[in-house]
Amino acid sequence: MTQAVNKTFAAISAALASDCLDRLGFCDQVLDARVVALEPGMRVIGPAHTLLASDQPGDASDPYEGEIAAVDAIGLGTVVVISTCREAAIWGELLATSATARGAVGVVSDAPVRDTQQLAAMGFATFCFGASPRDSQGRVSIAAHNVPITCAGVEISPGDLIVGDRDGVVAIPQQAIDEVVRLAAEKLQGEDTVRAALAAGQTLRSVFDDHRIL
Numbered sequence: 001m002t003q004a005v006n007k008t009f010a011a012i013s014a015a016l017a018s019d020c021l022d023r024l025g026f027c028d029q030v031l032d033a034r035v036v037a038l039e040p041g042m043r044v045i046g047p048a049h050t051l052l053a054s055d056q057p058g059d060a061s062d063p064y065e066g067e068i069a070a071v072d073a074i075g076l077g078t079v080v081v082i083s084t085c086r087e088a089a090i091w092g093e094l095l096a097t098s099a100t101a102r103g104a105v106g107v108v109s110d111a112p113v114r115d116t117q118q119l120a121a122m123g124f125a126t127f128c129f130g131a132s133p134r135d136s137q138g139r140v141s142i143a144a145h146n147v148p149i150t151c152a153g154v155e156i157s158p159g160d161l162i163v164g165d166r167d168g169v170v171a172i173p174q175q176a177i178d179e180v181v182r183l184a185a186e187k188l189q190g191e192d193t194v195r196a197a198l199a200a201g202q203t204l205r206s207v208f209d210d211h212r213i214l
Contacts, residue, residue, distance in 0.1 A: 050081050080104055
């Protein structure tokens with residue numbers, strides 16, 4: 001990436017990503033609003049490393065086999081994305097510690113997590129459906145990883161770009177990433193112009209008519 005693209009990439013927010021995806025015709029990429037940041041200041045951006053949850057418990061002789069395989073396969077800079085497993089919390093402090101060591105930058109789950117105090121202290125960017133002390137053992141398991149999943153109502157494939165912040169979480173399909181970055185750069189520049197005009201006292205009507213940005 002060029003320096004300009006890198007700067008735009010780093011500045012993409014969930015709202016900006018959603019706006020750009022709307023322009024490209026991808027209008028259903030925002031995850032269910034119940035998936036929220038564990039701490040208000042948490043932010044994450046990176047390609048998805050997907051985990052497919054199952055409502056079937058793992059083999060009693062190796063109950064965490066799926067979780068272990070999935071975490072050990074994490075790539076640098078990725079965001080762990082876990083599909084629905086409402087009966088228990090698959091994600092917690094020890095998995096986050098291992099994931100961090102392998103280069104993960106955060107997790108998104110449409111299920112509860114546990115060890116929330118420790119996750120917050122670690123600063124590990126966590127977006128989830130709340131918390132539960134229930135362990136996954138004997139309740140749910142990870143059936144596969146790096147496969148297409150549905151998380152919080154959105155179909156997500158490995159490598160799709162995940163953007164999460166206080167506003168929520170957006171999944172950018174891999175084939176749309178370059179166009180989203182291009183449109184984001186244009187919109188960021190346009191918003192700077194609009195912001196300056198509004199701060200100078202111009203009416204919202206006149207500024208919108210001039211720039212078509214809001």
